[in-house]
Amino acid sequence: MKKSRRKVYMAAGYNTISLGTGRKEFHPKKARPGLEDYIQEAGRGVLAQAGGGKNVDEGVIGNFMAARFNRQGNLAALIPTVDPDLRWKPCTRVEGACGSGGLALTAAIKSVLAETADAVLTVGVEVQNTVKAIYGADILAGAGWYRGERKAGHAYFFPALFSDRAGAYFEKYGRDKTRRAFARWYRNAVENARLCETAQEFHNTCEDLEALGLTEPNPRTFVDHLNVYDCSKVSDAAAGIAVLSAEGLDRCGISKSDAVEVLGWGQVEADLTVPPADPTELETSRRAVQKALEAAGIGLDKIGTVECHDCFTISGLLSIEAIGFAGKGEGADYILAGKTSRQGPVPFNTSGGLIGWGHPTGGTGVRQAVSIWQQLTGKAGKWQVEISPERPCALSVNMGGNDKTVVAVVYRRAA
Amino acid sequence: MNYVERLEKVAVLGAAGKMGSGIVLLTALEMADLSLEPGNRSRDFALYAVDISEPALAGLLKYLRDQVRRAAEKKTVWLRSVYADRSDLVENEEMIGQYIADVLAVVRPATRLEAAYGAGLVFEATNENPDLKVKLLGQIRAQNKKDAWFLTNTSSIPIHELDEKAGLGGRLIGFHFYNPPAVQKLVEVIRAKSTLPELAEFAAQYAKKLRKTVVPSNDVAGxxxxxxxxxxxxxxxxxxxxxxxxxxxxxxxxxxxxxxxxxxxxxxxxxxxxxxxxxxxxxxxxxxxxxxxxxxxxxxxxxxxxxxxxxxxxxxxxxxxxxxxxxxxxxxxxxxxxxxxxxxxxxxxxxxxxxxxxxxxxxxxxxxxxxxxxxxxxxxxxxxxxxxxxxxxxxxxxxxxxxxxxxxxxxxxxxxxxxxxxxxxxxxxxxxxxxxxxxxxxxxxx
Known part of the structure; x- marks a missing residue:
């Protein structure tokens, strides 16, 4: 990849709460905020820290399936509802399934690099509690290959794809230890989420999370190798962040110490119609991380915290191996040794990740960037971890579909 | 008649009542599931939902639509295998919709007792009035062409008494659901001395397929x-x-x-x-x-x-x-x-x-x-x-x-x-x- 021609920063991040089962204020039969409300809350949360819409040149919105969840298209035109000063400015909606948020980040980064913008309002959003999970599964299955895969697929299409990956992993590396690692992953996710008040599992009070995580999968009502605790929940949420040049930071009145610098990024696409060559590997994620690290010019030894795409416990485990912290087949040991926990050398998903914080599919990539910005700039409150000078960088990996659309970003606190 | 044949033509009396509607729901689901088995696709499963009130029957159909959807949403994993050969059904929502149509197609609302004359199984869920029950059961017994078996949902009237007075010759068993039948796990099964052993076996199988908990009660009023x-x-x-x-x-x-x-x-x-x-x-x-x-x-x-x-x-x-x-x-x-x-x-x-x-x-x-x-x-x-x-x-x-x-x-x-x-x-x-x-x-x- 060509070396970036100018420095790119992110700042002024904002996450709404992740609303869905588990949150006390969630009730399936009560009226809830709509798509517009989430976009506006996240967008205004960013603009309040960036001097308002007048300082923004452009808007990008990442979303997966509002056309089906909310019967709403043309989302780019919802960006001007955030602030009247955004009217008549260029706005774009991008979609790459659960990688939509990551694509929104790279679309904004590219606009800053192309010097067509110095400040881009970047939003990711998904509002999914409009339908029951069994119908939501149909909608989310759109991240797979509809004509080639859906008919033969499972009622819970994506959980089943990753259940198959888990099954293959069990076969190759052993079931018992792997399931215990899943349960530990679940516990870490919820324990982190309990510290972050926007997280969906913030109100979770379960005493023995690992026992819950070890619940035997029930293939009759769900899938073969995963239980519901292995899965991220159905979430309504939005996230927003400003993607800026140095001039953009000045214009918005944001000091560098309140910003992170994008050191490198990797955006990789696989063929939707081709199944993974090895179900026990996230090859596309591996390639995206490699590109991002190469572009940043650093190794994993500089990474102090990670936001990985744990839509399922198995994807969290496979992410560790794809990133390279553990070799193939060693992810379970890595988790069970506590290395991904917030006390570990490189804490993963410090606000809960997709399983703990929530997974507003098309918004997750932006949410990850906001979490990392909060963590690196010391704004993480109760869920803050220490970022040591030896490991000053952070990594986010956002995956769309069955490891098809992947964006990895490497960050460091700006100086 | 084996289990499937018995359930091919069923009549429910008092079908739109509080208990009857639940019995129709559970029985129609069981019949539709049988109809979807590969060997049974040429059979015409029919549940005659008999009730004197037309408005109540209209209400029954609405109740069934809502309840069958709930049931379908819980067994979508299974529905995908059932409809695997239907290339026109791809998404869960399409299969759930088809299943609702398939179950409702089994249910044939009727206001006349004649609808029960062709049934191999009659489920009685009318008012808790001994004279009414005897009259209805006796009339069907006289006209029915299939030597029908009778299940009664009575919650109090002795089975032997109904059997004798309606002249059913042991073709009656008590099968008492609890309210609402779709929710409460219990079925009290009351076997009179005269009840045919084959009918008792059928009742046990039917309760099992409905995933009910069976408690046998002796044939004493109440x-x-x-x-x-x-x-x-x-x-x-x-x-x-x-x-x-x-x-x-x-x-x-x-x-x-x-x-x-x-x-x-x-x-x-x-x-x-x-x-x-x-x-x-x-x-x-x-x-x-x-x-x-x-x-x-x-x-x-x-x-x-x-x-x-x-x-x-x-x-x-x-x-x-x-x-x-x-x-x-x-x-x-x-x-x-x-x-x-x-x-x-x-x-x-x-x-x-x-x-x-x-x-x-x-x-x-x-x-x-x-x-x-x-x-x-x-x-x-x-x-x-x-x-x-x-x-x-x-x-x-x-x-x-x-x-x-x-x-x-x-x-x-x-x-x-x-x-x-x-x-x-x-x-x-x-x-x-x-x-x-x-x-x-x-x-x-x-």
Whole structure:
């Protein structure tokens, strides 16, 4: 990849709460905020820290399936509802399934690099509690290959794809230890989420999370190798962040110490119609991380915290191996040794990740960037971890579909 | 006829009633599932939903559409395999829609009894009126061309009596669902001496396919469920009559209802339950039982008086609760009937003084809903009832009297040969009435 021609920063991040089962204020039969409300809350949360819409040149919105969840298209035109000063400015909606948020980040980064913008309002959003999970599964299955895969697929299409990956992993590396690692992953996710008040599992009070995580999968009502605790929940949420040049930071009145610098990024696409060559590997994620690290010019030894795409416990485990912290087949040991926990050398998903914080599919990539910005700039409150000078960088990996659309970003606190 | 053939043509009598609609739902689901098996696709499964009320039948179809959707949403994993060969059905939503259509296609609403003449199985769920049941069953027996088997949902009338009077020659078995049939796990199966063994086998298989818990009851009027419930309710009424001179009728009803719900950890207070079942239905059941003299003094003049004054309970066509002993707002009890004034007194006017009289629940008290979700329920109940026994408030004393009476009634059912064993009584109350514990226990022993 060509070396970036100018420095790119992110700042002024904002996450709404992740609303869905588990949150006390969630009730399936009560009226809830709509798509517009989430976009506006996240967008205004960013603009309040960036001097308002007048300082923004452009808007990008990442979303997966509002056309089906909310019967709403043309989302780019919802960006001007955030602030009247955004009217008549260029706005774009991008979609790459659960990688939509990551694509929104790279679309904004590219606009800053192309010097067509110095400040881009970047939003990711998904509002999914409009339908029951069994119908939501149909909608989310759109991240797979509809004509080639859906008919033969499972009622819970994506959980089943990753259940198959888990099954293959069990076969190759052993079931018992792997399931215990899943349960530990679940516990870490919820324990982190309990510290972050926007997280969906913030109100979770379960005493023995690992026992819950070890619940035997029930293939009759769900899938073969995963239980519901292995899965991220159905979430309504939005996230927003400003993607800026140095001039953009000045214009918005944001000091560098309140910003992170994008050191490198990797955006990789696989063929939707081709199944993974090895179900026990996230090859596309591996390639995206490699590109991002190469572009940043650093190794994993500089990474102090990670936001990985744990839509399922198995994807969290496979992410560790794809990133390279553990070799193939060693992810379970890595988790069970506590290395991904917030006390570990490189804490993963410090606000809960997709399983703990929530997974507003098309918004997750932006949410990850906001979490990392909060963590690196010391704004993480109760869920803050220490970022040591030896490991000053952070990594986010956002995956769309069955490891098809992947964006990895490497960050460091700006100086 | 084997199991599948028996279920190919079914008639449900009283199909749009409270019990009938649930029976139609469960049976239509079973029939549709059979029709989707590869070997059965050429068969025409038909459930004749017979009811005299056309508007009620229209309501039945709406109820079925909603309930079948719920059922389909829970078994979509299976539906995807069932419809695997249907290239036009790809998404869950499409398959769920197809399944709803397939189930509803089985159901053929009818207002005339003739619809039952071609049925191989007739499920009777009409009013709890012996003469009506005998008449309908006898008429179908005379006209039916298939030597139909009969299931009756009677909750109190002896099976041998219906069999003899309708001339069914052993082709009848009691198959008593609990309300609502789609939710309550229990089916009381009552086999008369004359009941054909093949019919008993069929009933067992059918209950199993419906995933119901079966408790056998002996063929004595009231069976186990009403044998317990009626006496339990009469105890509540007797308590009201005992307390009324001192505290007034309204206060007495409020207090006994509250004690039987909160202090005894039941899903409803006794008078809410009587309202739910319907005061008129309770009256019918008591009459059936007392006419067959299965117990002394199974009558309640108070109940008769309330029914004649129009406080009836039961449900409206949309399922909402009618006023009876209690008045309901948004489905929740909100007032007590005052027979003198023929008006309801709001809870707000009686509640505070009665609650003070009763005293607080023991500190370990929890609502029924939270208790049934408690992991180690027996340990919790041991602790709670130990605390209750040690409490000497009026509420605790009423609760202890109630608990002891419930146990006495339970043991009486075994002694009188209605239930085969104590466990059966407990299972009925746990799975048919959703109690948190069975009445035959040691919680109230002194």
């Amino acid at each position: 069976f186990i469920g009403n044998g317990h419930f009626m006496r339990d309710a009469l105890h509540g009424i007797a308590e009201v009559e005992r307390l009324a001179p001192e505290f007034g009728f309204v206060d007495a009803v409020y207090m006994v209802n509250k004690v039987s719900q909160d202090f005894l950890i039941r899903p409803m207070g006794i008078f809410q339950l009587v309202d739910y079942v319907g005061l008129d239905i309770c009256q019918c059941i008591l009459k059936v039982m007392s006419d067959r003299s299965v117990g002394a003094d199974l009558r309640s003049p108070l109940l008769d008086r309330l029914v004649s004054s129009g406080a009836m309970g039961g449900q409206f066509a949309d399922g909402s609760q009618k006023d009876g002993f209690l008045k309901y707002e948004k489905g929740r009890p909100a007032g007590v009937y005052d027979p003198e004034a023929k008006a309801y007194v709001p809870f707000a006017d009686v509640g505070p003084r009665c609650d003070e009289r009763l005293g607080p629940l023991p500190a370990s008290g929890k609502p029924w809903k939270s208790v049934i979700q408690t992991v180690d329920r027996p340990a919790y109940l041991q602790g709670y009832f130990r605390d209750l026994r040690a409490t000497t408030t009026m509420g605790a004393d009423l609760a202890k009297r109630y608990g002891r009476k419930a146990k006495e009634v339970g043991l009486g059912l075994v002694k009188d040969g209605v239930a085969q064993k104590e466990d059966d009584v407990n299972t009925v109350m746990l799975t048919g009435f959703y109690h948190a514990y069975g009445p035959v226990n040691a919680y109230f022993d002194e």
